[in-house]
Amino acid sequence: QVQLQESGPGLVKPSETLSLTCTVSGGFIKYYYWSWIRQSPGKGLEWIGYIYYSGTTNYNPSLKSRVTISVDTSKNQFSLNLSSVTAADTAVYYCARVGYSGSAQSAFDIWGQGTMVTVSS
Amino acid sequence: DIQMTQSPSSLSASVGDRVTITCRASQSISTYLNWYQQTPGKAPKLLVYAASSLQSGVPSRFSGSGSGTDFTLTISSLQPEDFATYYCQQSYSTLYTFGQGTKLGI
Numbered sequence: 001q002v003q004l005q006e007s008g009p010g011l012v013k014p015s016e017t018l019s020l021t022c023t024v025s026g027g028f029i030k031y032y033y034w035s036w037i038r039q040s041p042g043k044g045l046e047w048i049g050y051i052y053y054s055g056t057t058n059y060n061p062s063l064k065s066r067v068t069i070s071v072d073t074s075k076n077q078f079s080l081n082l083s084s085v086t087a088a089d090t091a092v093y094y095c096a097r098v099g100y101s102g103s104a105q106s107a108f109d110i111w112g113q114g115t116m117v118t119v120s121s
Numbered sequence: 122d123i124q125m126t127q128s129p130s131s132l133s134a135s136v137g138d139r140v141t142i143t144c145r146a147s148q149s150i151s152t153y154l155n156w157y158q159q160t161p162g163k164a165p166k167l168l169v170y171a172a173s174s175l176q177s178g179v180p181s182r183f184s185g186s187g188s189g190t191d192f193t194l195t196i197s198s199l200q201p202e203d204f205a206t207y208y209c210q211q212s213y214s215t216l217y218t219f220g221q222g223t224k225l226g227i
Contacts, residue, residue: 035217045165045208047217058215094164105171106212107155111164 002027004112022095033098038091127220144209153213
């Protein structure tokens with residue numbers, strides 16, 4: 001079955017760029033939307049953005065000025081870049097697949113295990 | 122943004138209890154509502170999509186209902202593995218938003 005795995009540095013310095021990659025295995029990246037979601041320690045879930053396999057993106061307006069999500073279909077991967085990070089960006093970052101039901105309603109149906117990223121000097 | 126508000130924020134229950142968690146949207150979202158379960162250290166897991174459809178592999182003791190602005194997740198008979206945090210999430214707008222979570226404990 002389809003599995004997702006996040007990878008990237010666990011520690012990022014303030015003002016630098018956080019970069020993570022999600023590798024999709026057991027299936028193809030094509031024909032789906034793929035998202036990044038984060039969860040700050042002890043807090044709830046925040047959707048960051050999504051990308052379609054064709055490259056179309058949609059970002060959370062609260063992060064839009066700092067976020068770039070890209071896709072590499074040849075590697076079955078998609079990536080997150082978050083620039084100018086601060087301590088407030090410290091969180092567990094999840095990648096997830098956006099699945100669609102027969103009624104065209106969407107949900108995050110497959111998740112990666114998550115990766116903790118700490119912003120600190 | 123569509124704001125999602127869950128109640129209660131935390132809940133104590135026992136094995137075998139029937140439990141209901143409520144989620145309210147700040148505007149009508151039809152049935153574009155999903156429920157997730159998260160245990161400590163794990164990623165959220167999709168339980169219910171489109172307000173009332175059970176995700177494949179999810180036990181039938183879980184059920185969802187509602188439309189418009191008010192939704193519920195019901196667990197008919199709590200099992201030990203159900204003690205977790207539950208989140209609702211709207212997909213009516215592609216600015217996806219989650220509720221703040223309901224922590225279900227003993």
